[in-house]
Amino acid sequence: MSNIKLQARLRNRVGKKGRAFLDFKNIPAVIYGPKSKNRNLEIGRAEFNRALEISGQSSLVDVYIGEENPVKAIINDVARDPLSGNVIHADFYELDMNKKLKIDVELNFIGESPAVKEKGAELIKNLDRIEVECLPKDLVPEIDVDISSLQEIGDHIFTKDIILPTGLEFVTHHGLAVASVEEIKEEIIMEPQAAVAGQTSEDKKKDEDGDGVEQNKVKTDEDKNKGKE
Structure with missing residues (x-):
């Protein structure tokens, strides 16, 4: 497969002001490598999206900066807007063609x-x-x-x-x-327990609340005297 080709332009404004300066048709980018200094770029959004779709982040890309000879690079990192998913920044890593990576x-x-x-x-x-x-x-x-x-x-x-x-x-x-x-395992759904035969919803509620259930009570001497009055 032939290398993907991308046309880029040097970007003078950087940071938030630089990103605000670019319209929706372009994205900010940076290219760097072991033998070159960092350079800030801007690239057409549609062109970059096509390149990313075809090459992913593990294919060689020819980056043309102005009238210079193409730089051999890979798309090293892509930042996206968390809400829209649109690309908001890209990193290119310039490669040494004689060195394994x-x-x-x-x-x-x-x-x-x-x-x-x-x-x-x-x-x-x-x-x-x-x-x-x-x-x-x-x-x-x-x-x-x-x-x-x-x-x-x-x-x-x-x-x-x-x-x-x-x-x-x-x-x-x-x-x-x-x-x-x-093997696909079938999910076991537990059936709800059946109500006790003859028990009404009111009886069930009394049982849950503690009403309608006989309880033992230890009578005190005071209680006994009250019963004699």
Whole structure:
């Protein structure tokens, strides 16, 4: 897959004033790396959203800043508005193309499990991403996990079972469960206890309140004398 291309412009205003200056069509961003200084940018919102949807946060992006040669980077962090969900800021990390990096890559579950389709089992996804190590040129937006191997209830797929794309190596432990199929357990609903035969709602209320129930009472000498009067 060819690299995603993004056009950016240098942003002079920073902080709250800078964010207020940008209209809804643009988002503020920053690009940084081990061999470059931080630079504040602004990027078209629609263009960035398309790039994020295609590349995720684990694919190489060519960031064009003005008339400069493209910077090889990844989308390292995305901040969103908690109410609208719109992107309000993005971080780009400039990469050294000759140096390996460790990065989390999303898992894409493909295929169909016979245990789910034919035996009514439930698919449990234990992981949604794994950590790998690779050169920037080998980065991928996602890694496929084929669940068609889940034939019987109780079957598992472990990280060691995943076929990694060329150039990628596991950082996540090989023995972690990625997905499994389990029997769907029926929820037991407790029936309310039946009322005692012949007992009215008024009788039941008296029982709950303590009225209508005989109680033993130890009489004092004063009580005895009152009874003689």
